Amino acid sequence: MNRVITSLVIACILCSSRTRTAVAQSGSDVFQQALRKERVDGDLKGAIALYQRILKDYANDRALSASVLVQLGSAYEKQGSTEAQAAYQRVVREFADQPNQIVRAQARLDALASTITAREASGPTLRRVWADAPGAGGASADGRILSFADRRTGQLGVRDLTTGETRMLTENPPRPWQVYALGNVPSRDGRFVAYSWYSGPHPVELRVGSTRGGEPRVLVSNPAIEFIAPLDWSPDGKQIVAFAVRKDRVGQIAIISALDGSLRVLKTFGWRVAPGRMGFSPDGKFIAYNFAPRDDANQRDIYIIATDASVESVFAGTIDDEQFLGWTPDGKHVLYATGQAEQRSIWLARVEAGRPTGDATLVRRNAGAAEPMGITNRGTFLFGVAAPSPIRALSVALDSTRPRSSSPTPITLDRPEAWAAQWSHDGQAFVYASSAKPDDSRATHLIVRTTSTSAERVVPAVDLAYAYSTRWSPDDRYLMVVGQDKKGRRGVFRVDPSSGATTLIIAAAAGADEVFAGWTADAKSVIYTENVGQPLVTGIVRQRDLQTGEERELMRLPGIAIGSPKISPDFKRLAFLSRDSGNSSMKSLKVVELGTGESSHATTLARAGDIGPFTWSTNGHSLYYVVPSDGERQTSAESSKDRLMRVSTTGGDGSEVPISIPSRSIGIQMHPGGDKLLFTAHSSSPGQRDIWAMENFLPTSGLPGGGARR
Secondary structure, rough: OHHHHHHHHHHHHHHHHHHHHHHHOOOOHHHHHHHHHHHOOOOHHHHHHHHHHHHOOOOOOHHHHHHHHHHHHHHHHOOOOOOOHHHHHHHHHOOOHHHHHHHHHHHHHHHHHHHHHHHOOOOOOEEEEEEEEEEOOEEEEOEEEEEEEEOOOOOOOEOOOOOOOEOOOOEEEEEEEOEEEEEEEOOOOOHHHHHHEEEEEEEEEEEEEEOOOOOEEEEOOOOEEEEEEEEOOOOOOOOOEEEEOOOOOOOEEEEEOOOOEEEEEEEEEEEEOOOOOOOOOOOOOEEEEEEEOOOOOOOEEEEEEOOOOOOEEEOOOOOOOEEEEEOOOOOOEEEEEEEEEHHOOEEEEEEOOOOOEEEEEEEEEOOOEEEEEOOOOOOOOOEEEEEEOEEEEEEEEEEOOOOOOOEEEEOOOOOOOOOEEEEOOOOEEEEEEEEEOOOOOOOOEEEEOOOOOOEEOOOOOOOOOEEEEEEEEEOOOOOEEEEEOOOOEEEEEOOOOOOOOEEEEEEEOOEEEEEEEEOOOOOOEEEEEEEEEEOOEEEEEEEEOOOOOEEEEEOOOEEOOOOEEEEEEOOOOEEEEEEEOEEEEEEEEEEEOOOOOOOOEEEEEEEEEOOEEEEEOOOOOOEEEEEEEOOOOOOOOOOOOOOEEEEEOOOOOOOOOOOOOOOOEEEEEEOOOEEEEEEEEEOOOOOOOOEEEEEEEOOOOHHHHHEEEO
């Protein structure tokens, strides 16, 4: 009898324990477990089982259910299962109160439909010609040479598509992203490449190099030009069309002699977003380009202008955003895209004397985002597609008194990308930046996420083209954002997260390196830094009153360049990164007291070949920083052992914190409670492209295939 009673008691205890565990485990907890199985463990079957369990056990949580259905569809896609469509269709059909998830589900449904369309024999054919390319540039007219700028190292290279050989035309810069190549395009015969070359404080240069190697020629090097990008060569190889931005932020289309670098301005824009892709017509008489006709809109139209500026016409001016892709080899048609993201469609329109004639013909619906690289003489359209590299948000549990092993926990976001994440001071929310659309780099949304409910709210009407960093005010009423607005103005902007009202607080001077450091304790002023002087740099710290606009200089640091400045929690100290003098590959983490004198001494706390993002501890007694395993942040797809270090602000050697952190971290911040860290990190190496070829789309007799007209 006693044994029976004892057994019953034990059974009750075990049952009670299981019940308490089940009650304590929320739907969000199970969702995180499922995400880990899918993304970290690669256990799709186990993840799907958990997703289905959530849908059954937490059906009353509609926000969670909609998110889970989208993720379930993604897992089914990875399995190659047709169940993916059913999951997405259920979101669209049953969750009208979850608009963000409907957008995600509909985008995937359209993408799946696009995949089916691409397989149809009657339509254009697609083939991948280069997987995981380190960048994208342009293609020669014979389709043999592709030029590219390696987004990881800053090197310029070319790829021979007939042999698969890749060779670099520039040396590996000693300071990636301080010396680097960017915009690039090969000549029609594939013998030369025109490219932009950035080199520290020197003016950006337009250079031409041989695809066989050797020293390049400098065509343009003008201190008055802040940015220049070559976009196409003339058919005879004697001229290059480029987009240039002067120091006063005026944009221009320029035609440059490939022989002597003489420059002729074809069109001036004033305040505008960069026009993007341009191309000479095969007879060399016209140039087609993209352009946003209004300051307050990102929508682009396509224009065609004569190379002698005698005539200009709007090639396409619909309500859709339009992208010029290229001229057909005979010069009688222009290939272009309309729409956004996965819903983008490709069209072909006839052109006579620089003007469109008749209706356009649909070439491919739901084509996705294509980065045009040119149309070859044989009628092959080459384009790049960004390899999946979303930026993830993750949290890492941290116990500063008893360091212990911990793994990052993915945070499920409504947006596919996230960066510039920052906790609010009360720890109840964080803000992050994300592209307004997955393929739209000309507009940024700010999203505020409530941590307790996982609810997200888009800050309305933010007039920003890009946001580099965000900081909450001490009272959490405002955001200070370092970025660029849609008029091309760079600087520091104050954003009201309730209304989206955006005000330029500090305008970056032409060529200046001005960086927001933080707020003062009373939220009435801000601190920012500037580096001046060459070759000996002086870092300057300034304070600006937000009401009066008055400024005062807090200190000067001769010989020290200030990077990524961050105010301490007590608002009395400034931490920043600086390149060591005499050793540009070595970074130092420094701290300085915010005094009022003309100069001050900066204390070096840590020194490493490369230091990644860093953050203050909550009590301000130490700093946490990331040391990438490969010594070059964000450059290695295999990097998986980045280290988290902690160093006391009183000095001494830094010590490694024994917890697992995500590789390729681009942001880190301590939670106000001091018990966890928020990371934003690339999930794969950024900048990679898959290069594709689209064929069988040109007209043979009349318009191709009798396609849909518009």
